[in-house]
Amino acid sequence: MIxxxxxxxxxxxxxxxxxxSPQFWWPNAYTFEVLVGAILTQNTQxxxxxxxxxxxxxxxxxSLESLAATEIELLIECIRPSGFFKAKSKNIQTLCxxxxxxxxxxxxxxxxxxREWLLSQRGIGPESADAILCYGCERGVMxxxxxxxxxxxxxxxxxETYDDLQAWCMEGFVDDHLARELALFxxxxxxxxxxxxxxxxxxxxxxxxxx
DNA sequence: GGCCAGGTGTAAA
DNA sequence: TTTACACATGGC
Numbered sequence: 001m002i003x004x005x006x007x008x009x010x011x012x013x014x015x016x017x018x019x020x021s022p023q024f025w026w027p028n029a030y031t032f033e034v035l036v037g038a039i040l041t042q043n044t045q046x047x048x049x050x051x052x053x054x055x056x057x058x059x060x061x062x063s064l065e066s067l068a069a070t071e072i073e074l075l076i077e078c079i080r081p082s083g084f085f086k087a088k089s090k091n092i093q094t095l096c097x098x099x100x101x102x103x104x105x106x107x108x109x110x111x112x113x114x115r116e117w118l119l120s121q122r123g124i125g126p127e128s129a130d131a132i133l134c135y136g137c138e139r140g141v142m143x144x145x146x147x148x149x150x151x152x153x154x155x156x157x158x159x160e161t162y163d164d165l166q167a168w169c170m171e172g173f174v175d176d177h178l179a180r181e182l183a184l185f186x187x188x189x190x191x192x193x194x195x196x197x198x199x200x201x202x203x204x205x206x207x208x209x210x211x
Numbered sequence: 212g213g214c215c216a217g218g219t220g221t222a223a224a
Numbered sequence: 225t226t227t228a229c230a231c232a233t234g235g236c
Contacts, residue, residue, distance in 0.1 A: 026217090042218040048233070049217085083233040087219085125219050145217055190217055 002155065002207075005142070006172025009185045011207060017191040024180060025187025026135035032064055032106045034136035035099075038128045039092050040082040051081040064106050068096035091123025110137045126162050134186065140178030142169045143186040147193035155207065 002008050018025060026034060033053065040049040055078035056062040061070045075089040082088060098121060103109040118129035126144070133139040144166045152165065159165040173181060196205035 038217090041216090043216060043231090044218090044233075045216045045235085047216090047235090081233065083216090084218090084231050085233085087231065091219095123219065127218060131217080143217085147217075186217085194217090 004172035005169035005185070008152075008155075008169075008207075009173070009181065009188075012185070012188045012192055015188075015192065015206060017188050017195070018184065024135065024183040025190075026131075026183065029135045029183065030110075030138050031136075033062065035095065035132055036062065036067070036092055038131045038136070039088055039095070039123055040079060042084065042088070042123075042128065044082045044084075048082045052079040055079070055081070064096050064099060067093055068100055087123060091121070095121050095124070113137065115141075130166070134179065134183050138179045138183075140170075140173075140175070140182060142166050142182045144169060145186070145190070147190050148186070151189055151193055151207070154205075 002011060023029070026037070027050075028034065036053065036056070037049055040052050053062065056067075056075075059074060059078055061067055061074065061078070067075070070093070072089055072093060075093060076085050079085050079089055079092075099106070099109050102117070103112060113133075115129050115133060118124050118132055119126070124132070130141050130143045133141040134143050144162055148169065149159075149165060152159070152168070157168070159168060169185070170182070192205075192207070
């Protein structure tokens with residue numbers, strides 16, 4: 001019986017979906033790259049994000065200082081595979097510049113940034129903000145995405161807002177290791193939904209008989 | 212050829 | 225305060 005987010009966490013965990021994925025699911029979690037990935041992955045497959053990250057690395061501009069200062073045209077060419085390249089390139093560059101001016105460096109940013117500060121940045125909405133907090137800053141914050149909404153909906157819950165769904169997901173967890181458990185929780189949901197999409201989600205997936 | 216992918220901002224109803 | 229649409233690419 002699943003009543004809380006923590007119940008769902010335990011149920012999904014039994015399916016062992018992250019066996020070959022690295023710890024905490026997001027590649028290079030808790031590093032600067034998470035910031036770039038969080039924006040690049042908006043409405044885009046992660047495979048495209050990886051192409052863009054390789055391009056940035058090959059051009060030696062995958063750092064806070066370089067991205068803040070580089071020619072926007074070069075940035076655009078690097079991230080083109082991820083789509084929405086005009087908006088994303090500008091948003092990434094402005095974010096980097098604002099981090100330097102408000103926090104000096106990425107370490108201070110990790111320690112001090114607030115959700116409100118992130119949400120005030122152009123191109124960062126609730127999901128990107130929470131992804132940066134969870135996977136970039138190791139904060140005990142649950143990332144809620146379309147998959148999370150679809151899964152809980154298939155299990156019979158409906159939530160009014162992003163915040164309501166997020167609060168339900170975090171119910172039942174204790175503070176110990178919260179940041180890392182929630183990081184895994186979101187990753188497991190994504191992997192689960194990739195595996196059981198569409199009709200399979202309702203008809204044959206392991207979780208939908210639970211409730 | 213249409214739909215989707217680890218969303219967000221904006222304008223109109 | 226909701227809803228609809230644009231933003232862009234590549235794979236199926």
